[in-house]
Amino acid sequence: MIASNGVRFQHSFVVVVAWIVVCSCQLANADAWALKMFSETHHDFGTVGRNAKTEHAFVIENCFEEDIHIASVRSSCGCTTPVATKTTLKSWEKGEILAQFNTRSFIGTKSAMITVVIDRPYYAEVQLTVGGTIRSDIVVEPGEIKFGETEVGTPKSMDLKISYAGRKEWRIVDVRGNSDALEVRLDSPTRQGSTTTYVMHITLKDSNPIGDFLDEMIVVTNESDDKENQFTLPVTAKIRPPITVTPELLSLGDIHSGEPRQQKVIVKSKKPFSITAVQCEDERFQFTVPSGEKTVHVLPFSFKGELNSGEQPLSVRQRLTILTSSGDEVEATITARLVQ
Secondary structure, eight states: OBOTTSOEEESOOOOOOOOOOOOHHHHHHSOHHHHTTBSOSEEEEEEEEETOOEEEEEEEEOOSSSOEEEEEEEESSTTEEEEESOSEEOTTOEEEEEEEEOTTTOOEEEEEEEEEEEEESSOEEEEEEEEEEEEEEEEEESSSEEEEEEETTOOEEEEEEEEEESOTTOOEEEEESOTTTEEEEEOOOEEETTEEEEEEEEEEOTTOOSEEEEEEEEEEESOSOTTTSEEEEEEEEEEEOSEEEEOSEEEEEEEETTOOEEEEEEEEEEEEEOEEEEEOSOTTEEEOOOOSOEEEEEEEEEEOOOOOTTOOOEEEEEEEEEEETTSOEEEEEEEEEEEO
C-alpha cells in the first residue's frame, strides 16, 4: 500500500541480523535441565532510536513436576535491565525474563549477558544474551508502538513522532512490516533548524487473531550506509476475545488420593451471556454450570482422583472448553498432582 507521501508499506521485510557471538562453552556450562525450559537464549534488537521502548521477553516454561524458583536475574551491562515477571513457577506454568534495552542513557552498539539464577528445586544458572545499536541522532516519541488491550475485531490507531538531527536531505523512504496486521501512513516531513520530523499514523487492523501481538516495523531511510539506513520499531498489543476466563491456567497443587478439591474460574464479557456447556475429557472434573444471562459468571468445579496403594504421584493436566450463548467459546487449563 502507498502512504500519503509515496512511502510504500511492504508485506515482507528484511531484518538485519547481527547476532551476538556467544562462546559455546558458556551454553555448555548451563545446566541442561534448566536450559530446557527456555525456547531461546539470545535476541538481537537491531538498530533502534533514542528513547525507543525496546524490550524482549525470554519465555520460561516449567516442564517439570517440582516448583521452580528464580532467585535472581542480573546483567553484565547497564545497557540492559532484566526483570523476572514471576519468581515461582508451578508445573507447566510460564513466566518471562524481560530484557529492557536502555535507549535513554546509552548510545552505540551494546551487548549484555543476562544470568538467570535458579535455586529450587536445584541450583542452576542460565545465560541469555541480547544486543543492538542505539542511534543518538534519531529520537522516537512515544518510545513504543503499544496498543494495549483491544477486543478482537476492533481496529485501534496511534501516532508516533520520529525526529532526526543532522543532514537536511535525510528522509524516510520506506516502512516495512506485516501489512496483514498493520496499516501505516506518514505525513510529509517538517524541518526546524537541523531537525527533520515525521508523524507516523499506525493502525492495528480488525482482522488480527486473539492473543498477544508481537511484531516490529523497519523504517528505511535514504542514508547510503546499508548498516545505518534502517532502524526497528517494536509493536505490541493484547487482542482479547469478547469473552474471557480467569485464570487461563489454574494450578490445584498437590491433591491427596481420594480427597476432593473444589475451585472456580471466572467467565466474563461486556455483554450479558449464558454458559451453555463445559467440555472436559477427564471425568474426574465435575462442573456446576450457572444459569441465566450475566456479564460475569462464577463457574465452580471439583476434582477427585485416586491412586492405587504404593503408586507414584501422578501429574494431571486438563484443558476445558466453555461454550456460551453468544457462540463464542473460551479455554482454560487446569493442572494438579495426585499424591498418596
